[in-house]
Amino acid sequence: MTDIPSPPGRPARAPERRDGMLSADLCIIGAGSGGLSVAAGAVQMGASVVLIEKHLMGGDCLNTGCVPSKALLAAAHAADAVRHSGRFGVNGHEPAVDFAAVHRHVHGVIAAIAPHDSVERFEGLGVTVIQAAARFTGPDEVEAGGERIRARRFVVATGSAAAAPPVPGLAEVPFLTNETVFGLTERPEHLIVLGGGPIGIEMAQAFRRLGAAVTVIERATILPKDEPEAVDIIRATLRRDGVVLHEGAEVAAVRRAANGVEVSFAIGGIPQDVAATHLLVAAGRKPNLGGMGLDAAGIEATPRGITVDARLRTTNRRVFAIGDVAGGPQFTHIAGYHAGIVIRNALFGLPAKVDYAALPWVTYSDPELAHVGLTEADARAAGHAVSVLLQPLAGNDRAQAERATEGLIKVVLGKGARILGATIVAPRAGEMIGLWGLAIQRRLKIGAIAASLAPYPTMSEISKRAAGGFYTPTLFGPRTRRLVGMIQRFLP
Template sequence: MSETFDSIVIGAGQAGPAMAARLAATGERVALIERDQMGGTCVNTGCTPTKTLVASAHAAWLAREGARYGVLTGPVSVDAARVRARKDAVVLAARGNVTRWMENTAGITVIRGHARFTGPHTVAIDDRQLTAARIFVNVGARATVPPVPGIDTIPYLTNADVMDLDVVPDHLIILGGSYISLEFAQIFRRFGAEVTILEAAPKFLGREDADIAAQIHEILTGEGIRIEVGITDLSFAPADHGITARFRTAAGDDVALTGSHLLVATGRLPNTDDLGLEAAGLSADPRGAIPVNDTCRSAQPHIWVLGEANGRGAFTHTAYNDFEIVAGNLLDGEDRKISDRKPVYALFIDPPLGRIGMSEAEASAAGHRVLVGTRAMARVSRAVEVGETRGMMKVVFDAETRQLLGAAIIGFHGDEAVQFLLPALYQRLTDHDIRSMTGIHPTVTELLPYAIADAKEV
């Protein structure tokens, strides 16, 4: 016998609980299904735990740098078990908040288990059958492991389990030069590990402009992280007390590198392969994503797909914005679209990168004549005062309309400071509009108008 609900929400990541709560607030009976942990990737294996590790790593780095500030600390060591315990406590608190919210919200029935479609309007969880007029899919993604020769013969870690280490690796080899890998590289280097990054792509951080990527490369290698890009002929094999990676460098040298641990950080795959999509009249694209239109609707108009599973965004904030789009259109009479969303993201190394809108390369490729302004963080008073002058800020404008196209700040509080320009991006403000603003001294954002004033056509 089937249980009937007004709506079914599959997955309790960033979009799912918010969607369930909004629907329940209208008087709907909502089933929220989660097969693992409430809160999804962000709370359990993504933003929340990684940023606690970034904070611990920063504390270790700052303690070692204390002499620069006239603070003498003596030898610095890291207790990996205590670092993990702090991380676990923060995660448990965040997960508990989501769980209590869902379990105590009137109109929501929380069901634990793996959901599979058995029809366009029906879902099975073990021996339970649920039916609803509307279904919302928020199943997230997981780490992928590429078919590198020998990788099946060795133990390896992914972003989900590397944070459960109770020891600092002697030598952490990281496969992949992604944003995730760079965060972990700096974390474990600051904990005291030797770290090597192996990346097959010919360029380091090819998504970023060359000058921004060079700043990030300099920060990481300056802390002792080895970065090999353009590698070929990679293979792995067991070694005494660890693993051995064999590869050919971009310069053509054959290298055998032995490490104590291997972290695989080569991408993510949407969790759509075991949802029974065919029964719902749906299919995934070659990347594993369920295609949606500009309002997150799938080919079945009563099924919406939010977050990583729709392939239209890979961040917590884009997943939550998917919820805002769907809820706004469905419940508030709005006309919101994914295409209205501006690209915004951060790389949470220390100091961090914050990016909004287009890069210089993207703007040029889109046909814009561009104005580009830059400012070294060494010329920012606040950065000098706190002793963190690594990095730069960069702004990109259209040379004809003078409207802002994008910006990047790699440096002290760059992830926060760059968002000063978000309203300008959405409101299509010109360089003159932004330069007329007066910021607080001494801050990072007060220097953005000066970088803008120096913008020149390239």
């Protein structure tokens, strides 16, 4: 998805047809969030643009990723609010979930956003859209839908797809991925989720709160990239919701069982079996590289994605790769960030480079887990002189008022109290983490946050409170008390 508005000015410059082929300044392969952002930005800046998409405009984010998953999570949150409203003196009860109506809600949200990413909108912007598969036929030429396109610069933005782990028997059983799970019109009786990363955890909690039995099987620990203290809170919440977690599990086989599937695994060498009606595989993603003729264009790639430098250029300097296919962090907002890097390089010749020092991510569980920058472990591994600020959410008045006190903020500081990273577990933590991302980007010290003014009562006060905690030992220590006593003797 792109959040770039439509241009108010003159019509864009269209690609020219020369010697039977289209000639453009920029040719973009893939109309997901990254490709759309490049196309919208470039055409408004005066470039002629060809955009090629073989499947759905909006890509994974709109159709099978961010948008439908957050719509499903919203339905699950509504169900859980009914279930636990008794704590506020409101009649709480087990909600009646109409899963077909939930399905309609999810796809209604997709339909509401789709026009923003549509062929019609982008053609209205002045982009030439070709709905076909693209294939490089040379270092500066692509073929798609019977058209040959030559461009000054190319952008590969084909994204990624769910990966199926090499588990014996998996290929012989029906299983869901993020590309198919939102097509369900009936609630699963029992859902096994294979994988405890953000997608697996979000879907596990959502389906459980909508009434399905849910089992998560993870070979390591859930959410392994996040701070352990934060993960502990999410783990406890999932278990309280009734999600069964099996961590440290080595999956041995998957097979059909009755009207569903059965997964065999071992924890600590002890074998176990779990049977369920449905299986969701959320065990990683793979870049979409097939059929593009990368060799013909001199573009190198590995199983992780297309090889790029810090400017997102491939081994063919005419070609850039962005988003998931570039083998870096796999987030929609990273694809949008990459789009800005490419526009500066491709249109203006500026040597803009990626910088992930303030990379944020959010797991949209309840409570949300949001992080930016370095974790404590990463900071120590990088050799920083680390100090940590930890503040529980229970000390926040707004959290108390909303009976949502399970959470925390953890801030990682380096030399001179410079902010290196932050993690927040709280309702809407994703809305609060941006302050810390800006602080890291601007290389601010903790005093900048401590001196800020936060409205009361808000969850975001936890950031100021954590920052103020850095000064507590000094501010309220014996030295300060002696100083205040001495000053008071001289004041009139």
